[in-house]
Amino acid sequence: MNPFGQHRFLARLAIESDVGTALSDTRIRLLEEIERKGSISQAAKAVPLSYKAAWDAIDALNNLAPEPLVVRVTGGRQGGGTQLTGYGRRIVAMYRALELEYQAALDRLAERLDDVGPASIKEFQALMQRMSMKTSARNQFSGPITGLRDGGVDYEVRLRLDPATEIVAVITKASAENLGLAIGKEVHALVKSSSVLLMTDAELQITARNRLWGEVAAIHAGSVNDEVTIALPSGRTVTAVVTHGSCEALGLAIGVPACAIFKASSVILASWE
Known part of the structure; x- marks a missing residue:
């Protein structure tokens, strides 16, 4: 039966x-x-x-x-x-x-x-x-690995999102081995919106490895913080959660050029294999 x-x-x-x-x-x-x-x-x-x-x-x-x-x-x-x-x-x-x-x-x-x-x-x-696991990370990207550098206890991994854009992740050596990372392998990159900072001054000197320039595509105002989405030239987007005061201080509005910034250590990598 x-x-x-x-x-x-x-x-x-x-x-x-x-x-x-x-x-x-x-x-x-x-x-x-x-x-x-x-x-x-x-x-x-x-x-x-x-x-x-x-x-x-x-x-x-x-x-x-x-x-x-x-x-x-x-x-x-x-x-x-x-x-x-x-x-x-x-x-x-x-x-x-x-x-x-x-x-x-x-x-x-x-x-x-x-x-x-x-x-x-x-x-x-x-x-x-x-x-059927889901993730709470707001920013999700995928692409092939274009660079791997062994730092002894960690690995620097370069991931190409499109012909003009790469992001960098730093993960432990054990994690790199567990994921079976290799040049050309497709991987998934996750970045929490709270880990993304924004700037509008192209002359500002910062240490964060990942700097993605685009234009403000959307601003969703909350009770304390605002969710700001930056549209990249490729059509991809990066979302950050920042305070009202930060939005006002930066003069953020739809169409304003802005840069999404996040540290290499803030990028989580995942593999489908």
Whole structure:
């Protein structure tokens, strides 16, 4: 007898590829709604997601992908909006095609559950829960390793985000060995928004290794702190959490050039293998 009765496994696909694990059913539906409506606010309502959650998802997708999936457009008869790139449309089509294959595989599995005991199913469910780990780090990037320097007790790791941008991480030698780091290997980089500082003075001398220049794309005001998103020339973004006073002192506003700064020791690396 099927231990799940008449219930059917439903596919909820999460793809681990060049865009990491952020490509989920919810985010694919968000992309599809953006394609239909050309508006982030209308797409967010249709999913449904909050407006901020929708933009956070888009920022994460653009940061993890080799090229942007979504772009902001200005002008035109409707005054601008948001649209998918050609790459974004291909990703959506690929996801839906894989989902169909995934569902077919689950249907075949359900037909063979007569030979699987309830205990084995519970063990499998527990394993899936452990493997579906999420992270609270606001900034997530992926790219190939372009440099490795052995410092004795630690390793300096260079990660290329795009042709014009690299970031540097410093991790322990044991961590580097555990991750199996090598030149060309794709890795995931995480940076908490609280670890990111902002500056607007290009002449300011600082010791932080990572300095990413762009323009202020969004400011979300809180009761004490503001969340500031910097859009890089590549379309990727970096988000920092700073005080109201700091925002005012720096004169931060939409379109103002600014630099996101974070120490190499603030970068956490992860590998899919």
